[in-house]
Amino acid sequence: xxxxxxxxxxxxxxxxxxxxxxxxxxxxxxxxxxxxxxxxxxxxxxxxxxxxxxxxxxxxxxxxxxxxxxxxxxxxxxxxxxxxxxxxxxxxxxxxxxxxxxxxxxxxxxxxxxxxxxxxxxxxxxxxxxxxxxxxxxxxxxxxxxxxxxxxxxxxxxxxxxxxxxxxxxxxxxxxxxxxxxxxxxxxxxxxxxxxxxxxxxxxxxxxxxxxxxxxxxxxxxxxxxxxxxxxxxxxxxxxxxxxxxxxxxxxxxxxxxxxxxxxxxxxxxxxxxxxxxxxxxxxxxxxxxxx
Amino acid sequence: xxxxxxxxxxxxxxxxxxxxxxxxxxxxxxxxxxxxxxxxxxxxxxxxxxxxxxxxxxxxxxxxxxxxxxxxxxxxxxxxxxxxxxxxxxxxxxxxxxxxxxxxxxxxxxxxxxxxxxxxxxxxxxxxxxxxxxxxxxxxxxxxxxxxxxxxxxxxxxxxxxxxxxxxxxxxxxxxxxxxxxxxxxxxxxxxxxxxxxxxxxxxxxxxxxxxxxxxxxxxxxxxxxxxxxxxxxx
Numbered sequence: 001x002x003x004x005x006x007x008x009x010x011x012x013x014x015x016x017x018x019x020x021x022x023x024x025x026x027x028x029x030x031x032x033x034x035x036x037x038x039x040x041x042x043x044x045x046x047x048x049x050x051x052x053x054x055x056x057x058x059x060x061x062x063x064x065x066x067x068x069x070x071x072x073x074x075x076x077x078x079x080x081x082x083x084x085x086x087x088x089x090x091x092x093x094x095x096x097x098x099x100x101x102x103x104x105x106x107x108x109x110x111x112x113x114x115x116x117x118x119x120x121x122x123x124x125x126x127x128x129x130x131x132x133x134x135x136x137x138x139x140x141x142x143x144x145x146x147x148x149x150x151x152x153x154x155x156x157x158x159x160x161x162x163x164x165x166x167x168x169x170x171x172x173x174x175x176x177x178x179x180x181x182x183x184x185x186x187x188x189x190x191x192x193x194x195x196x197x198x199x200x201x202x203x204x205x206x207x208x209x210x211x212x213x214x215x216x217x218x219x220x221x222x223x224x225x226x227x228x229x230x231x232x233x234x235x236x237x238x239x240x241x242x243x244x245x246x247x248x249x250x251x252x253x254x255x256x257x258x259x260x261x262x263x264x265x266x267x268x269x270x271x272x273x274x275x276x277x278x279x280x281x282x283x284x285x286x287x288x289x290x291x292x
Numbered sequence: 293x294x295x296x297x298x299x300x301x302x303x304x305x306x307x308x309x310x311x312x313x314x315x316x317x318x319x320x321x322x323x324x325x326x327x328x329x330x331x332x333x334x335x336x337x338x339x340x341x342x343x344x345x346x347x348x349x350x351x352x353x354x355x356x357x358x359x360x361x362x363x364x365x366x367x368x369x370x371x372x373x374x375x376x377x378x379x380x381x382x383x384x385x386x387x388x389x390x391x392x393x394x395x396x397x398x399x400x401x402x403x404x405x406x407x408x409x410x411x412x413x414x415x416x417x418x419x420x421x422x423x424x425x426x427x428x429x430x431x432x433x434x435x436x437x438x439x440x441x442x443x444x445x446x447x448x449x450x451x452x453x454x455x456x457x458x459x460x461x462x463x464x465x466x467x468x469x470x471x472x473x474x475x476x477x478x479x480x481x482x483x484x485x486x487x488x489x490x491x492x493x494x495x496x497x498x499x500x501x502x503x504x505x506x507x508x509x510x511x512x513x514x515x516x517x518x519x520x521x522x523x524x525x526x527x
Contacts, residue, residue, distance in 0.1 A: 164394055171380050171391055178378045181340060182439070183366035183395030 006137040007257040008250065013142040015249020016149040020204040021226025022233065022241035022248075023153065027197035029235050031173040031190055032083070034094045038101035040223030042078070042198055043205030045105045046071045047214060048113045050206055051120055060123055067206045068199050075198025079191045109216040120209035145207045152203055153242060156196070160238075169193060224265075225252065228272050234282030243284065247271075293318055294339070294370075294447050294479055299348035301334050301503075308334040309503045311348070316447075316496070319477040321470070323490040323511065326500035332483045333375055335500070336449045339481070340372035341365045352447065367395050371445035375452050375483075377432035379439075381425035385416050388424050388435055392442035402442065409438040412468055429456035437465060441472075451483045466493050491515045 021039065028036045036042075050067035054060060082101065086093045109115075124140035160166035171179045172189035179186050204226070205219060212218050229248040233240025248268065255267035275283065294316040301309040309331045316322045324332050337343040339350050341362035349358045357365050366372070371392075380388050389409055393402045410417040413434040419427065424435060433456050440448060448469070454462050470493060472478040484490035491497055494511040499520065507520050514520060 164390075167383075167387055167391060168394065171383060171387075174380050174382045175378070177342065177362075178374065178380060179391075180362040181342075181366055181372045181374065182391050183363050183443070184391070185363050 003257065007253045009136065009138045009142070010257075011250035011253030012246070013138075013145050013249070014253060015229075015246035016146050017204050017208045017222065017245075018225045018229045018248045019242045019245025020149050020152065020200050020207070021222050022229035022245040023156070023238060024197040024201040024204070025227055025230045026233070026235060026238055026241040027156075027193055027200070029230070030238075031169070031193040032094070033091055034083070034098065035227070036194075036197070037095065037098045037223070038078070038105060039098075039197070039201045040219035040226075041102045041105035041109075042074050043071065043201040043222075044214075044216060044219040045109055046074060046198075046202040047120065047205035047209050047219075048109055051118060051209075051214060052113060054121060060121055064123065064206055067202045071199040071202025071205075072195045074202075075195040076191050078198070079194035083194070084187070084190075106216045115216060118214040120206070120214045122210035126210060141210065148203065148207065152200060156200070156238070159196075165192075221265075225249075225268055228268050231272060232275050232283055234284045237282075237284040240282060240284030244282070293351075293353055294481065295351040296335070296339065297349050297351065299335070299338060299350070300346045301331075301338055301343060302346050307503055309338070309345075309500075312500070312503075312505055313348075314498055314505075314508075316479050316481050318446075318479050319473055320495040321473055321480040321482055321493055322496040322498065323482040323484055323494035324498050324500060325484060325487045325490060328485075329502070330500040331503040332500055333451055334503075336372060336451050336481065336483055337374075339365075340370060340449060342372075363395075366443075366445075369443075369446040370449065371440035371443045371447065372449040373436050373440045373451060373453060375455070377429060377436060377456060379424040379427070379432045379435050382423060384421050384423055385427070385435060386420040389416070389439050389442050392439035393444065396443070401444070405442045405444055409442050412441070412465075413438050430458055430461060433457050434461065434465075441468075444476075446477070447479045447481070449481045449483075452485060453482070454484060454486055454489070462489070469493075487521075488515075 024039050025035060028034060046067045049070045050063035053066050054063040078101065082097055083094055086097060122141040124144050126139045126141045128135045128137050128139050160170060168184045169189045169192065171182070172184055172186040173193070176186045204222060208222055209218070225248050226245060229245035230241045231244070232247060233244030251271050252264050252267055256264045296312060296314040299309050299312045312335060314322070324335060326332050334343060338345050341360055345358065349356055351357065352368055352370065357368065380391070389406055390402070393405055396402065410420070415431050416434055416438060419431070424432065427435065433453065437453055453465065469478070469480060473480060482490055482494060491511045491514060497509065497511040497514045498505060499507040499514070507514060
């Protein structure tokens, strides 16, 4: 099997996870114009909660559900308790708060769960599948990763585009004042938006943990790549975030594969700068359309 | 019945309204007139909860709504059509209209209200699945007014609906609103720059000047008061 094919498959799986992280960031950005720098650390924390349950005898799937539900809850709590009081302050205040949260979670995780590197069980085998006699670099767990990210994206798409709740959430994000005049409880929509974003982040956490191993800062890199993907996609477009995340996955896989994994991070930076030089608003921003 | 009692509003050190009182009876149209900066928009924004007054109160059917959140006031049946064609530009025309009455949780009533809105504004019907930012200024104004009508609220606050609208469309909208006033007992507070046309549809009128009430009374009376017209209304 050609090297390019292996790297492409690898990039697809990694990209799905960056896409989930990018989507989580974009969901919050669209609703509150804030980049939640604690997104990765929150996902790290919920992944630890899942591992804690599994350590105490829970089956993998219960751990998986615990990660997602605790993500949902954590997002709602963070919005209500931390973000809400500074809602009317300049956006920079909230950004600094999310940086504080990042430090907070990374500091309490070792206290709560121990600071040593842990392995996280995968849901399915991580050994490559056998197709037509030869082994490919695509395991059942990779298929699960890809499948669950796609499933979550479809669910979110249906929620936002096909339901009244989603319509209210979109309206609140685009224009809170007008939305309130239309009787929409914008505060609740914001809480729900943070909760959903945090759940998508938590999904990224449990999906990447078996490959990356689990330690208090293991999501930092995913956050950076997810953020780069989100910026590539234009920050305000969910579809752009997904495509941006996938592009990051492919690009980093090729850079790592052909030039050595030391250059991955530099590669991410180069891509970001290159794209922003050509398209300062990202690849899929709605902004340009609106100016017409 | 919508009552405003001794309302005083300030933006920092700048006074916007000084002890303004106003009663809008059910099934009637009251117009608030005055030049730019008279405090007209501040008055409606305070009624709908977007601006907090320094003192005074707003009552809806005897209930004090002064400190309620805007979304709760809207849910009590006060529809505020803000100034400046405030459509949700990224959403489609249909989504904008539907949002008007979502809080009622009455899908059947909403379908009828939506159909009525499209009937009243045919240009919107032909653009129903386009994003609102593609509409012209006049169409956007139709959309904000249509959206408020879909809510079937008891009280309608219209902040300069004439801006950007062709004269003929405006006449049509006001005729429709007049019908709703007579048939459904709609209560309307109409903010206008164009005093002459507003006075011709309104029952009661109030003139604001630099945040103070300088005249109040039946619309047809104000229309005939020579001195007032020259001093404040410019016709």
